[in-house]
Amino acid sequence: MKKLRLALIGFGNAGQAFARILLEKEEVLRKKYDTRVVVVAITTKTRGNLVDAWGIDLDKALKNVQNSGRFDKILGFSESTTSQDIVDKVDYDVLVELTPLEFSSGKVASNHIRGALKRGKHAITANKGPVAWAYKELSALAEKNNCRFLYETTVMDGTPVFNMKRDALRLCNVTEITGILNSTTNYILCELAKGRKYNEIVAEGKKRGFIEANPATDIGGYDAAAKVAVLANVFMGADMTPLDVDRCGIEDISEDDLRKANENGNVIKLMCRIFQDENGEVKGKVAPEEVDKNHVYATIDGTSSVITVTTDLMGKLTVIEEAPETRQSGYGIFADLMAIIEDD
Numbered sequence: 001m002k003k004l005r006l007a008l009i010g011f012g013n014a015g016q017a018f019a020r021i022l023l024e025k026e027e028v029l030r031k032k033y034d035t036r037v038v039v040v041a042i043t044t045k046t047r048g049n050l051v052d053a054w055g056i057d058l059d060k061a062l063k064n065v066q067n068s069g070r071f072d073k074i075l076g077f078s079e080s081t082t083s084q085d086i087v088d089k090v091d092y093d094v095l096v097e098l099t100p101l102e103f104s105s106g107k108v109a110s111n112h113i114r115g116a117l118k119r120g121k122h123a124i125t126a127n128k129g130p131v132a133w134a135y136k137e138l139s140a141l142a143e144k145n146n147c148r149f150l151y152e153t154t155v156m157d158g159t160p161v162f163n164m165k166r167d168a169l170r171l172c173n174v175t176e177i178t179g180i181l182n183s184t185t186n187y188i189l190c191e192l193a194k195g196r197k198y199n200e201i202v203a204e205g206k207k208r209g210f211i212e213a214n215p216a217t218d219i220g221g222y223d224a225a226a227k228v229a230v231l232a233n234v235f236m237g238a239d240m241t242p243l244d245v246d247r248c249g250i251e252d253i254s255e256d257d258l259r260k261a262n263e264n265g266n267v268i269k270l271m272c273r274i275f276q277d278e279n280g281e282v283k284g285k286v287a288p289e290e291v292d293k294n295h296v297y298a299t300i301d302g303t304s305s306v307i308t309v310t311t312d313l314m315g316k317l318t319v320i321e322e323a324p325e326t327r328q329s330g331y332g333i334f335a336d337l338m339a340i341i342e343d344d
């Protein structure tokens with residue numbers, strides 16, 4: 001039986017959702033894919049780290065974090081080891097990078113991934129930073145060292161966005177992308193329109209796990225801008241960073257704005273746009289816009305997202321992700337892992 005060793009860098013909402021799926025699919029992975037997946041390292045910022053070459057008891061690690069907010073000081077526990085030490089020194093086959101987005105540099109996560117790829121290890125990330133800041137460098141490094149760099153979860157969780165491009169849009173040139181790509185702001189706008197209070201909505205989103213560690217990352221349009229840069233780089237060959245995106249968040253949208261839009265037969269959505277200007281240069285924009293209630297985008301409620309890709313061969317293709325929670329984020333990471341397992 002093949003053994004695939006994972007190192008998880010970050011064990012928050014996405015990491016825990018992924019760990020639950022690993023436990024759930026353990027048997028089918030053994031029976032159908034002849035593969036035993038073991039997690040040999042988990043690192044966090046404040047909860048301690050676990051390293052165990054024989055495989056960490058994931059069920060126990062999940063219960064620890066849920067019950068006490070920390071890992072127990074069991075075999076393999078370390079407070080002092082850094083994530084980069086683990087990236088550079090531990091024996092693993094796949095690095096799974098799940099730390100929060102650093103909008104202005106993507107540096108820490110990019111260093112984690114660079115470290116893994118340099119050692120010829122596969123890397124999976126849900127963090128937009130490395131793809132928004134270093135896509136070309138990291139994909140070239142992966143190719144040179146004969147390993148995979150996968151990032152399905154960075155846009156619309158486990159919805160096949162990058163897999164769709166890879167598998168179903170072969171040789172299509174993408175000329176434009178639009179979408180509603182941030183769950184948090186979409187949820188806030190929908191709930192505000194129902195008359196709920198801002199703080200109460202944010203507290204609920206935090207509890208359900210779809211709001212970023214720092215809620216301003218979502219509300220200010222930073223998360224959406226990072227997704228725009230990721231899509232521009234991967235789908236349209238751009239060299240865009242999140243700082244290049246023309247960005248405006250929803251912090252200035254009032255209940256009054258929502259009511260007026262409603263009276264005009266519209267709803268307000270945080271729209272993401274990637275397009276070519278008159279010189280053929282790829283541009284990105286994130287801003288609240290009024291959308292006609294009869295448009296399909298007006299039906300994208302709550303945490304749901306939508307993307308429309310315009311191509312030369314397939315025309316316009318629209319994909320909707322309905323009401324995701326953190327399980328769908330866990331699935332995006334798992335889908336990338338399955339691509340690696342099926343490649344072997």
Ligand SMILES: NC(=O)C1=CN([C@@H]2O[C@H](COP(=O)(O)OP(=O)(O)OC[C@H]3O[C@@H](n4cnc5c(N)ncnc54)[C@H](OP(=O)(O)O)[C@@H]3O)[C@@H](O)[C@H]2O)C=CC1
Nearest residue numbers: 010011012013014044045046047099100101126127213329
């Ligand atoms: N949640 C979601 O719905 C989705 C999230 N994503 C992306 O996935 C990533 C993870 O999200 P999520 O799990 O929600 O975030 P969380 O804030 O819940 O978890 C982040 C984890 O990373 C750890 N961490 C922070 N900094 C470091 C560091 N320097 N080294 C090692 N570990 C570190 C944190 O430690 P500690 O536990 O001590 O705080 C925590 O365990 C983000 O980039 C996010 O944008 C993508 C799609 C959906």
Ligand SMILES: N[C@@H](CC=O)C(=O)O
Nearest residue numbers: 182183184210211212
């Ligand atoms: N905070 C993000 C989570 C996924 O990237 C969002 O609200 O969309």
